[in-house]
Amino acid sequence: MFESLSDRLQAVFQKLGSKGRLTEDDVREAMKQVRLALLEADVNFRVVKEFVAKVTEQAIGEEVTKSLTPHQQVIKIVHQELINLLGTENVPLQEARPGPTVIMLVGLQGTGKTTLAAKLALHLRKKGKRVLLVAADVYRPAAITQLQALGRQLNIPVYSEGTQASPPDIAEHALEHARKELFNVVIIDTAGRLQIDEPLMQELEQIENRVHPIERLLVVDAMTGQEAVRVAETFNQRVKLTGVVMTKMDGDARGGAALSVRAVTGVPIKFLSTGEKVDGNTLEVFHPDRLASRILGMGDVLSLIERAEQLYDAEQAKKMQKRLSKGEFDFEDFLNSLHQMRKLGPLQQIIAMIPGLNQLARNEELLDERHVKRVEAIIYSMTPEERRRPEIIKGSRRERIARGSGTSVQEVSQLVKQFQQMQRMMKQLASKGGKGRGGIDPN
Numbered sequence: 262m263f264e265s266l267s268d269r270l271q272a273v274f275q276k277l278g279s280k281g282r283l284t285e286d287d288v289r290e291a292m293k294q295v296r297l298a299l300l301e302a303d304v305n306f307r308v309v310k311e312f313v314a315k316v317t318e319q320a321i322g323e324e325v326t327k328s329l330t331p332h333q334q335v336i337k338i339v340h341q342e343l344i345n346l347l348g349t350e351n352v353p354l355q356e357a358r359p360g361p362t363v364i365m366l367v368g369l370q371g372t373g374k375t376t377l378a379a380k381l382a383l384h385l386r387k388k389g390k391r392v393l394l395v396a397a398d399v400y401r402p403a404a405i406t407q408l409q410a411l412g413r414q415l416n417i418p419v420y421s422e423g424t425q426a427s428p429p430d431i432a433e434h435a436l437e438h439a440r441k442e443l444f445n446v447v448i449i450d451t452a453g454r455l456q457i458d459e460p461l462m463q464e465l466e467q468i469e470n471r472v473h474p475i476e477r478l479l480v481v482d483a484m485t486g487q488e489a490v491r492v493a494e495t496f497n498q499r500v501k502l503t504g505v506v507m508t509k510m511d512g513d514a515r516g517g518a519a520l521s522v523r524a525v526t527g528v529p530i531k532f533l534s535t536g537e538k539v540d541g542n543t544l545e546v547f548h549p550d551r552l553a554s555r556i557l558g559m560g561d562v563l564s565l566i567e568r569a570e571q572l573y574d575a576e577q578a579k580k581m582q583k584r585l586s587k588g589e590f591d592f593e594d595f596l597n598s599l600h601q602m603r604k605l606g607p608l609q610q611i612i613a614m615i616p617g618l619n620q621l622a623r624n625e626e627l628l629d630e631r632h633v634k635r636v637e638a639i640i641y642s643m644t645p646e647e648r649r650r651p652e653i654i655k656g657s658r659r660e661r662i663a664r665g666s667g668t669s670v671q672e673v674s675q676l677v678k679q680f681q682q683m684q685r686m687m688k689q690l691a692s693k694g695g696k697g698r699g700g701i702d703p704n
């Protein structure tokens with residue numbers, strides 16, 4: 262997501278950073294580069310113009326040029342203006358009181374509407390809601406079966422009347438059903454078209470009049486760039502949108518759509534979708550500040566923590582803390598930690614969220630998942646006794662483990678050696694923690 266834009270902006274700031282004091286010309290030159298980087302990322306040109314003007318005005322001010330850390334001041338200004346551009350704050354989904362909350366998803370065909378319906382249902386169920394999915398895309402029979410299959414997979418009910426009923430009727434009947442069965446949220450997957458056309462717009466208006474959805478979310482494909490922004494403008498004129506969801510942010514989209522849509526239409530982005538799979542890792546609540554930080558290579562620790570919290574196993578963590586505080590971390594614990602981390606998502610995604618490590622996230626060799634698999638294979642080939650007491654892993658044991666894991670004796674030796682170093686470090690930390698402040702609390 263935003264990799265090339267992120268690279269280019271960081272290069273501009275690095276160059277500025279190498280200069281020490283900054284003159285007005287330095288700032289103007291840097292802004293020229295920023296402008297190019299944004300245009301190349303397919304950000305709307307009017308948006309770029311305004312953005313660069315705002316940043317320049319602040320950056321050539323005395324406060325920056327006279328400051329001891331001028332280039333950091335410039336980054337701070339760009340960061341803040343990016344946040345403003347993206348909408349300042351997250352705008353959460355509204356809830357209807359009394360319920361059920363009706364969410365209508367609209368958008369062109371193939372943008373990922375049906376997939377998003379399922380992701381959103383999963384997201385809301387995690388928050389304790391009873392969700393009903395509604396198949397109102399009657400023109401594409403596969404859309405109904407696709408939604409039903411996703412519903413079965415997630416164990417979320419799908420309301421459907423086949424392809425013969427009219428979508429406004431389906432929506433109204435679904436809402437009646439939801440009221441009777443005490444569902445909290447109704448998500449309507451409406452029909453898409455290849456192009457915007459009048460019958461589609463009329464149908465959406467009819468659905469709107471019948472069920473009064475409190476949320477009218479437009480699903481747009483980030484890969485379509487400026488076209489996505491134009492589509493958003495048109496939909497917003499007919500169905501007053503309450504939010505936009507950007508899909509396919511995992512693709513090689515240059516990101517311009519996400520950066521322009523709010524500024525052009527005034528409609529907030531509410532979610533980003535980042536993959537074909539429907540699971541807890543591929544739908545992100547949109548936070549302007551976090552995205553701005555990620556674009557500028559400052560990481561996104563908050564999103565990482567949120568993800569971790571969702572998957573956090575409190576029992577396991579407590580056990581681990583106790584063992585750590587006694588300096589007892591062994592290969593068994595190491596394996597557990599690896600598994601916990603894996604649940605967070607692909608290694609590359611995780612690293613990219615940590616400040617300062619986003620460059621590292623592109624180092625394929627270092628982050629090779631195969632390397633992690635080899636480490637796992639080596640640990641799996643150890644006996645329980647060896648996992649508990651790595652110091653007994655000597656000559657013939659190393660050979661056996663290498664054979665068992667399909668690796669080499671050197672690799673086994675290296676892992677054992679590194680692990681023992683880590684153990685020593687942890688023991689030191691643990692003993693310090695026992696004596697002073699800031700230690701690890703075993704309870």
Ligand code: GDP
Binds near residue numbers: 372404407512535
């Ligand atoms: P609809 O026609 O708008 O209902 O779109 P679908 O939900 O059927 O999605 C169209 C295609 O896009 C499918 O192949 C999906 O797997 C894919 N897709 C949906 N969301 C994403 C996403 O966030 N990332 C990627 N890479 N693919 C997606």
